Amino acid sequence: MGDSNRAILVTGAAGFIGFHVVKRLIARGDSVIGLDNVNDYYDVRLKQARLAQLTPLEGFQFVKLDLANRLGMKELFAEHPIKRVVHLAAQAGVRYSLINPHAYTDSNIEGFLNVLEGCRHAKVEHLVYASSSSVYGGNTHMPFSIHDNVDHPVSLYAVSKKANELMAHSYAHLYGMPCTGLRFFTVYGPWGRPDMALFIFTKAILEGQPIDVFNQGKMRRDFTYVDDIVEGVVRTLDRPAESNPQWSGDTPDPGTSSAPARVYNIGNHQPVELLRFIEVLEEAVGKKAEKRLLPLQPGDVPATYADxxxxxxxxxxKPATPIEVGVPRFVQWYREFYKV
Structure with a gap:
């Protein structure tokens, strides 16, 4: 792929999605620089185990660096010839943004600005960055469309992701720098995040602990299997955003732009009720869950459904892996990794 001496930078390489994206890019012959600060927002051992899988791969180089380190980020782009960037590093989690809001401005605003600046100076061909279905916030018009206005966020996490989309747009407009944001919808799968429902539920069921089921289990989520996300990321990366000559400032469509800036939803577009998700998990684990039905949490939305x-x-x-396939794969990984 392309000129071999220029690498693809993947930020958040020790993270759940970043790890899978790196493996995929290396497998097809790309050189990859993986960046991560390996923070302790969740179990560092899991991040280190992911990195241990990546470091022996030929064509992979790991850089331990914090996105918010302005000088470090400047040097990274100056010292390495980077042709494209997949920006997946972020302070994740909706509920945690109620506890530690500054973590979100440091990583997701400051950090993202450092990525944009690096891309601008290095004349990067394409920046693909993670946005989130949480940007839809108070929207209840289903399915969520990129052509809908998204101005009613219900968590600071969502605000930071919406801000990323706006920041990327301004750089695309000012510098002609192609930027594509991918709004991920509830990603799950092997090597997943311990703060996500599937991981928490699996651990609890295996240990015989009760699980907290919010919104009485009536939450509907567009659960998207990680391999589908990776496929979407890589395909998008290979197709730099282009400006839409039809775009009009008189009737501004949020989904496209006169600048080379794009956003896409990437979800399974088959929303599943949380209680059904738990049923599939119980079958995969071979054990029933003890459920504590609780109200909707602040910052959470009742349903997500991607157009x-x-x-x-x-x-x-189009992502198409059903939970009946994806959930057992996660459970198998979990049992092997934690030897249960």
């Missing part, structure tokens, strides 16, 4: 027509049209791919 992915634009992604399908532009990159020719």
């Amino acid at each position: 992915i027509d634009d992604l399908a049209r532009d990159v020719g791919f």
